[in-house]
Amino acid sequence: MSTPQVAVAMDWGGTWTRTAVIDRQGDILWQSRAPNPQGGSKEEYLTNAERLLATAIEQAGGPVAGIGAALAGPVEPTTGTFYQPPNLMVLDGVSFKALWEKAFDVPVFVGNDANLAAFGEYYFGAGKESADxxxxxxxxxxxxxxxxxxxxxxxxxxxxxxxxxxxxxxxxxxxxxxxxxxxxxxxxxxxxxxxxxxxxxxxxxxxxxxxxxxxxxxxxxxxxxxxxxxxxxxxxxxxxxxxxxxxxxxxxxxxxxxxxxxxxxxxxxxxxxxxxxxxxxxxxxxxxxxxxxxxxxxxxxxxxxxxxxxRLGDSVGLTGAAALVWDQLGAGG
Ligand SMILES: [Zn+2]
Structure with a gap:
């Protein structure tokens, strides 16, 4: 079986959640955006996020290499646990990695959105342009x-x-x-x-x-x-x-x-x-x-x-989340 060539990316901000299907070159093949539940409970937020991820996986039209998520707030990188996110406080202490690996049976990598934006610009944005x-x-x-x-x-x-x-x-x-x-x-x-x-x-x-x-x-x-x-x-x-x-x-x-x-x-x-x-x-x-x-x-x-x-504008978080997947899985992953 050939290695999946696409990743599913999520950029979870204070107001919007974006999802996308992104290839190894950082190109966005499909994307969507949905407003977060207004003053929602933890369960509402989590159900909404899982639904958006399921849709993105469906849109990939085949096996995905992994899920990368950029979250608006502090993230513990090994467990993907959200810590006291000022704009998404109901999600304090949630480990997205464990949760979504169980739900979707693919590797999940989670990071802070600004850290991953740096990653996205390095590999697929201003950094890549400079290297080119x-x-x-x-x-x-x-x-x-x-x-x-x-x-x-x-x-x-x-x-x-x-x-x-x-x-x-x-x-x-x-x-x-x-x-x-x-x-x-x-x-x-x-x-x-x-x-x-x-x-x-x-x-x-x-x-x-x-x-x-x-x-x-x-x-x-x-x-x-x-x-x-x-x-x-x-x-x-x-x-x-x-x-x-x-x-x-x-x-x-x-x-x-x-x-x-x-x-x-x-x-x-x-x-x-x-x-x-x-x-x-x-x-x-x-x-x-x-x-x-x-x-x-x-x-x-x-x-x-x-x-x-x-160079990546509004897509910087999504592209960075995909870059994290490709980085963590390694070149041969
Ligand atoms: Zn301050």
Whole structure:
């Protein structure tokens, strides 16, 4: 019997669950997306996920090599156990590996979504593109700047996990130690996530408007519930001074966080993904972030890295989950 050439991938986020059938080249042959149960019980979530996986296996139309799942939250890598995921708290302590291997009788591999996004970009996205252009990447650091801020690092083809699989949480590195530092969801203050995430940008804009003195801003004409990160990006495109100054703060916070990354990990590629990154790319702000990092980096070799945006977009988690399957099963698997 020939070796199965497709994997089933799942990207389980806070709001959506995506599933796909993906081949060894990282190409998506079929995909689907479904909203998570609203305020559902643990059983509802699990039943829903199993149904989505069963559908994907059916769509594969033959034997699958394995299931890879990217989960939005901390994951213990050997058992695939979810630990205190802030957006999916009802699933705390569930071991997906054991559960799904029993249900589907195929190997299951589970990881944190940002770690696997780094894996996806390394093998099938920006890292692959660079290798194809004659510049293979050794160490890739991926940052998702979205509702939250997360990260992952791949070094010479392997995800660097840390002792418990919880490394590269760049969103909760401190970038502001002043008295004005913003409170973060994690309970700390001055985290990068509080300053640069989509949620953070909306919150900063609403706080500035509430403090008064910005009546000339287009954002002041919106209701408070309409002032979110998308509104800030739209206003910045029209050169609105308040919106531009908020995004200056985002650029500066990301540059500080990434300067720390450059010194800690010495990556030769930094990839930014997520919705906030899309907005920054549109306004051509990635080059500013790059320049600010270069201004601070301590040596020429630390400065020797590419800064680029995600090539895989919304599919980065799915593709990374498939990359994990192919990696774990090995070339001959
Ligand atoms: Zn935090």
């Amino acid at each position: 252009n004659g510049r293979p990447v050794k160490t890739l650091f991926y940052v998702t700047v979205s509702t939250g801020v997360g990260g992952g690092v791949v070094d010479r083809g392997s995800v660097f996990l840390g002792a418990n699989g919880l490394t590269a949480e760049i969103g909760h590195t401190l970038v502001d130690t002043t008295d004005a530092a913003l409170v973060c969801q994690c309970g700390s203050r001055g985290c990068l996530e509080a300053m640069a995430s989509g949620t953070g940008i909306g919150r900063i804009a609403r706080a500035k408007l509430a403090s008064g003195g910005f009546s000339d801003s287009a954002l002041a004409s919106l209701g408070a519930d309409q002032v979110d990160s998308e509104a800030v990006f739209a206003a910045a495109e029209q050169h609105d001074p308040l919106a531009v100054s908020i995004l200056d703060g985002v650029v500066s916070a990301l540059a500080i966080g990434l300067t720390n990354v450059v010194h800690l990990f010495n990556p030769d590629m930094v990839v930014l993904g997520g919705g906030v990154t899309d907005g920054l790319v549109k306004l051509d702000l990635l080059s500013q972030i790059h320049r600010q990092i270069l201004d601070r980096a301590m040596s020429e070799l630390h400065k020797d890295f590419q800064l680029t945006s995600s």
